[in-house]
Amino acid sequence: MEDNFATALRQTAELMERELDRFLPTTSSLERELCEAMRYATLSGGKRLRAFLVIQCADLFSVSRDYSVRVAAALEIMHTYSLIHDDLPCMDDDDLRRGIPTVHKKFDETLAVLAGDALQALAFEILADPATHPSGSVRAMLVGRLAQAAGMRGMVGGQTMDIYANNEDISLATITRLQQLKTGALITFACEAGALLGHASPAQISALKAFAHDLGLAFQITDDILDAEGEVEEMGKATRKDEDAGKATFVSLLGLEKAKIHANMLSKQAIGHLSMFKGNADLLMDAARFTVTRRR
Amino acid sequence: MEDNFATALRQTAELMERELDRFLPTTSSLERELCEAMRYATLSGGKRLRAFLVIQCADLFSVSRDYSVRVAAALEIMHTYSLIHDDLPCMDDDDLRRGIPTVHKKFDETLAVLAGDALQALAFEILADPATHPSGSVRAMLVGRLAQAAGMRGMVGGQTMDIYANNEDISLATITRLQQLKTGALITFACEAGALLGHASPAQISALKAFAHDLGLAFQITDDILDAEGEVEEMGKATRKDEDAGKATFVSLLGLEKAKIHANMLSKQAIGHLSMFKGNADLLMDAARFTVTRRR
Numbered sequence: 001m002e003d004n005f006a007t008a009l010r011q012t013a014e015l016m017e018r019e020l021d022r023f024l025p026t027t028s029s030l031e032r033e034l035c036e037a038m039r040y041a042t043l044s045g046g047k048r049l050r051a052f053l054v055i056q057c058a059d060l061f062s063v064s065r066d067y068s069v070r071v072a073a074a075l076e077i078m079h080t081y082s083l084i085h086d087d088l089p090c091m092d093d094d095d096l097r098r099g100i101p102t103v104h105k106k107f108d109e110t111l112a113v114l115a116g117d118a119l120q121a122l123a124f125e126i127l128a129d130p131a132t133h134p135s136g137s138v139r140a141m142l143v144g145r146l147a148q149a150a151g152m153r154g155m156v157g158g159q160t161m162d163i164y165a166n167n168e169d170i171s172l173a174t175i176t177r178l179q180q181l182k183t184g185a186l187i188t189f190a191c192e193a194g195a196l197l198g199h200a201s202p203a204q205i206s207a208l209k210a211f212a213h214d215l216g217l218a219f220q221i222t223d224d225i226l227d228a229e230g231e232v233e234e235m236g237k238a239t240r241k242d243e244d245a246g247k248a249t250f251v252s253l254l255g256l257e258k259a260k261i262h263a264n265m266l267s268k269q270a271i272g273h274l275s276m277f278k279g280n281a282d283l284l285m286d287a288a289r290f291t292v293t294r295r296r
Numbered sequence: 297m298e299d300n301f302a303t304a305l306r307q308t309a310e311l312m313e314r315e316l317d318r319f320l321p322t323t324s325s326l327e328r329e330l331c332e333a334m335r336y337a338t339l340s341g342g343k344r345l346r347a348f349l350v351i352q353c354a355d356l357f358s359v360s361r362d363y364s365v366r367v368a369a370a371l372e373i374m375h376t377y378s379l380i381h382d383d384l385p386c387m388d389d390d391d392l393r394r395g396i397p398t399v400h401k402k403f404d405e406t407l408a409v410l411a412g413d414a415l416q417a418l419a420f421e422i423l424a425d426p427a428t429h430p431s432g433s434v435r436a437m438l439v440g441r442l443a444q445a446a447g448m449r450g451m452v453g454g455q456t457m458d459i460y461a462n463n464e465d466i467s468l469a470t471i472t473r474l475q476q477l478k479t480g481a482l483i484t485f486a487c488e489a490g491a492l493l494g495h496a497s498p499a500q501i502s503a504l505k506a507f508a509h510d511l512g513l514a515f516q517i518t519d520d521i522l523d524a525e526g527e528v529e530e531m532g533k534a535t536r537k538d539e540d541a542g543k544a545t546f547v548s549l550l551g552l553e554k555a556k557i558h559a560n561m562l563s564k565q566a567i568g569h570l571s572m573f574k575g576n577a578d579l580l581m582d583a584a585r586f587t588v589t590r591r592r
Contacts (some may be wrong), residue, residue: 025448025449031453031456031457031460033456033460034448034452034453034456035448038448085409085410085413088409090404090405090406090409091406091409108386109386110386110387110459111456113381113384113386113387113409114452114455114456116413117381117412117413117416117452118447118448118452118453120413120416120417121416121443121444121446121447121448121450121452122443122447122448124420124439124440124442124443125439125440125443125444125447127439128436128437128439128440128443129440130436135432136431136432136433136434136435136436136437137432137433138432139432139436139439140424140426140432140435140436140439141424141432143420143421143423143424143435143436143439144420144421144424144425146420147417147418147420147421147424148417148421150417151414151417151418151421152321152330152331152334152414152417152418153321154417156330156410156413156414156417157327157330157414159410160327160329160330160407160410161327163406164327164329
């Protein structure tokens with residue numbers, strides 16, 4: 001039987017499919033191919049864990065779902081753009097994503113670059129819209145924080161490190177920093193955004209950012225574990241690519257067993273940061289557990 | 297002797313080099329190659345006409361240069377990202393830009409995609425920062441308008457049309473719409489942003505947007521004329537590419553003489569929209585004249 005967390009995560013995923021559908025262009029409104037590529041990439045499922053974190057963190061402060069769902073949609077759109085560009089031939093050169101062909105395989109490279117570019121702009125457009133929050137300062141702050149998380153000192157910086165890192169020099173400290181930028185920054189934004197929408201106190205914001213930091217790292221270590229253990233069919237994307245490419249991962253640096261212990265420890269540590277929210281953060285605690293127990 | 301307009305445009309270009317330098321990362325602060333690619337593309341000169349329009353339109357309303365220069369920098373950064381991605385092999389495949397190798401030629405394709413992605417995020421980060429305007433609503437509005445101008449219904453939409461358009465079907469109406477999206481949207485944002493910073497009246501905003509609309513189109517027609525007439529050395533980029541590719545342009549559709557007449561007419565029409573600003577808009581009127589008389 002599905003538990004509370006699994007139900008909430010599934011409901012979020014279903015909600016996001018509907019919401020994202022509303023934000024994306026329809027074929028009649030602009031270039032058909034661009035529109036199709038944007039929709040194909042964004043509406044192809046996914047766990048929507050980032051959306052879940054935005055909504056659950058905002059719920060802690062009784063923020064209207066009208067607001068938090070828009071921020072969640074903007075974040076999923078930003079995440080989707082990064083996946084499209086990361087999969088490009090000049091990046092990780094992946095053919096499969098979420099079990100279906102990547103955008104440049106289904107369409108072409110040109111549309112993959114353009115659809116990614118348009119999705120990044122769309123994410124900021126959604127955040128800046130008055131419907132996202134009545135306060136212009138809150139909207140501007142959300143834009144500023146997402147821009148930092150996505151840009152040169154966040155996601156793009158991490159992706160650059162990942163591609164150009166000299167694998168022989170990579171230490172646990174380096175890969176931790178790399179992943180904190182590449183995937184951690186958007187996850188931290190998810191939790192911080194929920195708090196910003198709810199005018200949370202500095203202490204509450206710090207606690208949620210610390211939670212996100214540990215959860216994000218546990219998430220990435222688990223990704224490496226699943227990549228080393230998993231099968232293509234289960235994961236919906238190519239597996240053991242890192243191993244085949246001789247690329248440093250948490251598993252190659254720590255070994256499988258120590259990597260699992262490290263991920264579990266981080267998950268517990270993440271949960272510890274939520275103590276101030278008492279019984280209100282049960283679903284966020286479940287999310288931290290799910291992060292390390294998931295099979296894909 | 298240099299006239300007032302030429303002096304003001306040159307001073308803006310010099311100012312922008314200094315300001316953009318401040319906003320761009322230094323090599324010590326992140327991945328060296330990403331940083332170098334971002335700086336190389338952004339600080340390679342250029343007329344800085346978009347920055348000039350932001351600053352001059354804001355000056356009409358006595359906006360502090362502290363604000364307008366930041367918006368101008370954000371816009372030049374957004375424009376730079378679009379040039380990097382447009383030059384990619386999977387797009388227009390250009391080797392030369394502003395007289396020097398394009399980013400993917402000087403560095404590689406990977407860094408060209410990443411530097412463009414990071415520059416787009418940086419543009420929004422600058423706009424959202426409290427230093428750009430004291431009002432959060434104004435900052436959020438600037439972000440929203442730039443996101444629309446840059447995204448699927450603006451610049452990226454226009455670039456998609458440009459690449460996938462069936463040349464045999466292109467009419468004057470189609471190419472006008474295409475260019476209005478591809479280059480006009482950012483030029484319109486430049487003028488609108490100056491007005492938004494200055495809390496301009498709806499009538500003033502409309503006048504400046506109409507000015508920008510006509511100037512943007514005159515600018516693009518002149519680009520096509522220069523492309524048909526110019527030499528590589530003078531233009532700093534490959535010329536007659538469109539002609540060689542059998543691509544529809546204003547010149548191929550109208551012929552050289554009618555294209556010149558059309559551009560001049562639009563330039564005069566642009567100037568007409570500024571009548572309500574009396575003697576305060578002389579430099580903007582000069583900009584409209586420059587748009588059609590420039591040699592590169």
